[in-house]
Amino acid sequence: MSSNRPYGDVNEAFLDILRDVVGSEHVRTDEEARTTYGADALKKGHPADVVVWPGSTEEVAGVLRACSSYRVPVVPRGAGTGYTGGAVPSFGGVVLSLQRLDKILEIDERNLLAVAECHVVTGDLQKAVEAVGLFYPPDPASLSTSTIGGNVAECAGGPRAFKYGVTKRYVLGLEAVxxxxxxxxxxxxxxxxxxxxxxxxLLVGSEGTLAVITKVIVRLVPLPPTQVTLRATFTTIRAAVDAVVDLVRARVVPSALELIDGDSLDAVATSLETRALAPAGTGALLLLEVDGLAEAVEEEGRRVEQACRDAGATEVLVARDQATREELWRVRRALSLSLKVLAPLKINHDVVVPKGRVPELFDLIARLRATSPGVRIPSFGHVGDGNIHVNLMLDPADPVAVASARAAERALFEGVVALEGSISGEHGIGFSKLPFVPLELSWIEISLQRRIKAAFDPLNILNPGKMFPE
Amino acid sequence: MSSNRPYGDVNEAFLDILRDVVGSEHVRTDEEARTTYGADALKKGHPADVVVWPGSTEEVAGVLRACSSYRVPVVPRGAGTGYTGGAVPSFGGVVLSLQRLDKILEIDERNLLAVAECHVVTGDLQKAVEAVGLFYPPDPASLSTSTIGGNVAECAGGPRAFKYGVTKRYVLGLEAVxxxxxxxxxxxxxxxxxxxxxxxxLLVGSEGTLAVITKVIVRLVPLPPTQVTLRATFTTIRAAVDAVVDLVRARVVPSALELIDGDSLDAVATSLETRALAPAGTGALLLLEVDGLAEAVEEEGRRVEQACRDAGATEVLVARDQATREELWRVRRALSLSLKVLAPLKINHDVVVPKGRVPELFDLIARLRATSPGVRIPSFGHVGDGNIHVNLMLDPADPVAVASARAAERALFEGVVALEGSISGEHGIGFSKLPFVPLELSWIEISLQRRIKAAFDPLNILNPGKMFPE
Known part of the structure; x- marks a missing residue:
């Protein structure tokens, strides 16, 4: 642990207390555990000194009491799928894995809610509620592995957020320590x-810095019985965004509204070794989905198709059955992995701007492409929310690329703030975006947030070194 | 001002600063202003020492700086339509009326949002956005007089909350001091x-205790083109709630779902001096509305009618045109005023339980009726949310009635907490419900909330004596 911080050591006395609280089989200090639990999808951070797996809320409380007594930093951790280091130690201490709190406790059809322990995998919760005709809409790309507690801590988004809203809109209540x-x-x-x-x-999106979330009560909605998926291609980003704005004008609210740029499509085509996924000359692809009662979906599907054609779509495909819908979604699902054909390192930034300003964001991305030697910048995302994943693809062994990626990153963040947007729409700050927070928040606001943090965590032991610059 | 509190006096030096900041014509210390701004719909509280009307955010900041320097308590105030004393001084000081901040600044159709100063009347904002085909759903009963800033400070609800959610789901951003x-x-x-x-x-629903909200950015949705309203009558509350649960099972989400009990119907019938509004023997009336695209609304209207009939409705009326819809809503809109025929004093409690437990809540209300001499308890409300307005009607000059109302109030609050509900769904705590907060929140939770208050307001000058018991 860094010696210039006012934290206590992970010594044998402290470890003995942890073993008392959770049982010695649930405390590990071996190298494998320490490094596995010392990184997330960002693959950066500091190894844990010790990893503990409490089996109940009371055991979580016991671990936290021990950490308070010994002033040892403690990092709560779900599935570790984050991109910003939120579940990774900044300087050692305890990683508190919530893996054993994995039960769905209640699906209440009368009251349209579910109660789950924090480590229920979000996709499993969705399947369980869909089995009784209900629906938990938030769908981050990680949903087959990430957990409901982690989703709540980061306020996860996903394609369906445009119609249904992000995680915070579904959280009714929490148990937390x-x-x-x-x-x-x-x-x-x-x-x-x-x-x-x-x-x-306040706890939703607090990245495990205020309290450890142990149980979640989520609101459910009726499962929409019918979906129609459409894929439309355009020669330019601007034409695609025009289609989106026309849809808004036609008062249609698609359940998904995904934009994929030409660079990203090239990567998918290469990676899937398939025939072109879109007509030659495609600069932008929109994936749209409408859902609801069959009668309304048919009408909305027609309006979506019309809006795309009016905006100059070069091709519009409409899928009404599950198999064809899956085929249309395939390009989107293959995206993240496909980008790896472009370069070994992906720096994935989830910036957001008011949706009407998405063309200005893509103008900025075009300028960055022109001024960033060694870096490719395929971009795609949830255009209905103005939330675009801007991926800086580079070879980390190339110092020119590294330097230009660094400059592009700062220019991107400055640009989105100037466009009335935000440097993070769904991934959070963790430690990876710390230096950029003052671009968006004033020091008055940062100072206020630190006082709120102190109201919960006066010793600053819970997930320190995250969210706010010192 | 109470002498046992650590506050400064409203002396001439302090008043001179206020006059410098906002102009002397916007500072009043006369009796009329002090008492008018010393009460809300609850008609209780403490007169202001001085009322100020700042004309800009900067002037609000200047008033607050002066209050901080002189340690004078300051109460932000919108239209003063609240039921819990939120906008009323607990012990004098400044009432900061936001009346002059009343401009709609922006209606952004591309980005589906509006920006308004805090004192825009909510109904006016709704009309303005509806004129361009957009929709701001929250509809508290006070919407023709209450303001968007006040609605945000209290997290106002209303009939449409079941489908659309309460105020908090529409607030994207705030400017606050x-x-x-x-x-x-x-x-x-x-x-x-x-x-x-x-x-x-965090600021939504904070009742003006953390910061003074000066501007609000709200999210808008497309205006639903079609509505169908239904009125169904039942012999018992339980049958009406069965219909609601059946609707949920049929996966229909009405845009309004209002329940009115027999006692309330009697009051309306007396007050309107009209023929019976419902068949004889009606113990409960449901008002339901579905909205959306015409195709879906027809289908959902059919499902609503069927669910009501299956649950034993004695009569179902369906209104498709505006005039008939208005007639069906008339009984609901006349309710609050009509109750005055029952007794001169109305104590209106907006309790909430999970909707499946509404019959248990009405069982409790029946017990209270039987054990509260001198008190009538007509009850009605947003049954889709489990949010029922329980009205204790009494003659304040009758000491027996006053004592039994006081006992009924406590029994009601204890009962709803036991039913996993809350003592306030939309009116807030203010000072009127302060003594009951510990029924619902633990002292650990209250203490945490007080620390958050201190993070914003270390001198405790902003709307002190509200929300938390000392």
């Missing part, structure tokens, strides 16, 4: 509750 | 933003 070991309950099973400050929403 | 006079901006024009803690949602 403060760094002191005190257990709190926020919100509840009612959709309305104005007693006290909204701690539920 | 801290008690120190520092101006902050939270959230923004993007629907996704995970940079820093979600201060926007």
């Amino acid at each position: 403060l760094p002191s070991g005190e257990i709190i309950h926020t919100g509840g099973k009612s959709v309305k509750n104005v007693v006290g400050y909204d701690l539920t929403q | 801290l008690p120190s006079g520092e101006i902050i901006h939270t959230g923004g024009k993007s629907v996704k933003n995970v940079v820093g803690y979600d201060l926007t949602q």
Whole structure:
């Protein structure tokens, strides 16, 4: 552990307390555990000193009490699928894996809600509620591995957010443990509750810096019975965004509205070794989905097709059955992996701008492409939300590429803030985006946030070194 | 001002500063202003020492800086339509009326959002956005007089919350002034933003105790083109709730789902001096509305009618045109005023339970009726959200009635907490519900909330004596 920080050591006395609390088989200090739990999808960070697996909320509380007594930093961790280091130690200490808290406790059809322990995989929760005709909409790309607790801690998004909203709109209540070991309950099973400050929403997106989320009550909605998926291709980004704006004007709210740029399509085509996925000359591809009652979906599908054609689509495919829909979605699902054919390192930034300003964002990306030797910048994302994944693809062994990626990153963040946007729409800050936070928040606002952090965590032991620059 | 509180006096030096900041014509210390601004719909509280009307965010900041320097309590105030004393001084000081900040600044059709100063009347904002085919759903009963800033500060609800959600789901960003006079901006024009803690949602529902909200960015949705309204009558509350549960099972989400009990119907019938509004023997009336594309609305209307009939409705009326819809809504809109025929004093409690437990709530209300001499308890509300307005009607000059109302109030709050509900779904705590907060929140949770308050307001000058018991 860094010696210039006011933290205690992970010594044998401390480890003995952890073993007492969770059982010695659930405490590991071996090299493998320490490094595995010392990184996430970003593959950076500091190894843990010790990894613990509590088996209940009370054991989580016991671990936190021990960390408070010994002033040892502690990092709560779900599935570790994050891109910003949120679940990774900044300087050692305890990684608190929530892996054993993995039960769905309740699916309540009468009240349209589910109660789950934090480490239920989001995709499993979705399948369970869909089996009774209900729907939990948030669908981050990681949903088959990431957990509901992690999704809540990061406020995960996904393609369906345009119509249905991000994770925060579905969280009704939480059980969480403060760094002191005190257990709190926020919100509840009612959709309305104005007693006290909204701690539920404060904890959503707090990246494990305020409390350890152990249980989640989520709101469900009826499962839409019908979907229609459309794929439209355009020669330019601007034409695709025009189609999106026309849709908004036609008062249609698609359940998904994904934009993929030409660079990204090239990568998918190469990677899948398939015939061209889109007509030659395609500069932008839109994937759109409408859902709901069959009667409404047919009408909305027609409006979507019309809006795309009016905006100059070169081709519009419409899929009504599941197999054809899957085929249309294939290009989108293959995207992230496909980009690896372009360069070994991907720096994935989830910037967001008001959707009407997406063409300006792509103008900025075009300027960055022109001024960033050694870096490819395929970009795609949730255009309905103005949330675009801008991927800086480079060879980390090439110093020119590394330098120009660094400059492009800062120019990108400065640019989105100037466009009234945000440097992160769904991945969070973790430690990877720390230096850029002052581009978006004033020091008055940062200082206020630090005071809120201190209200929860006066010793600064819970996931320190995240979210705010020192 | 109460002498046992550590606050400064409203002396001439302090008043001179206020006059410098906002202009002397916008500072009043006369009796009329002090008492008018010393009460809300609850008609209780403490007169202001001085009322000020700042004309800009900067002037709000100047007033707050002066209050900080002189340690004078300051209460932000919108239209003063609240039921819990949120906008009323607990012990004098400044009432900061936001009346002059009343401009709609932007309606952005491309990005589906509006920007408004805090004192825009919510109904006016709705009309303005509906004129361009957009929709701001939250519809508190006070919408023709209450303001968007007040709605945000209290997290207002309304009938449409079942489908569309309460105010918090529509607030994208805020401009607000801290008690120190520092101006902050939270959230923004993007629907996704995970940079820093979600201060926007923390301020929503904070009852003016953390910061003074001066500007609001709200999310809009397309205006639904078609509505169908249905009125169904039942002999019992349980049958009506069965219909609601059947609807949920049929995966229909009405845009309004209002329940009115027999006692309330009697009051409306008396007050309107009209023929019976419902068949004889009606114990419960449901008002339901579905909205959306015409094709879907027809189908959903059929499902609603069927669910009501299956649950034993004694009569189902269906209204497709505006005039007939208005007639069906008339009974609901006349409710609040009509109750006055029952007794001179109405104590209106907006309790909430998970909707499946509404019959248990009405069982509790029946017990309270049987054990509360001198008190009538007509009840109605947003049954889709489990949010029922329980009205204790009594003659305040009757000491027996006053004592039994007081006992009924506590029993009601204890009961809803036992039913996994909340003592307030949309009116807030203010000072009127302070004594009951510990029924719902633990002292650990209350203490945490007080620390958050201190992070914003270390001198405790902003709307003190609200939300949390000392």
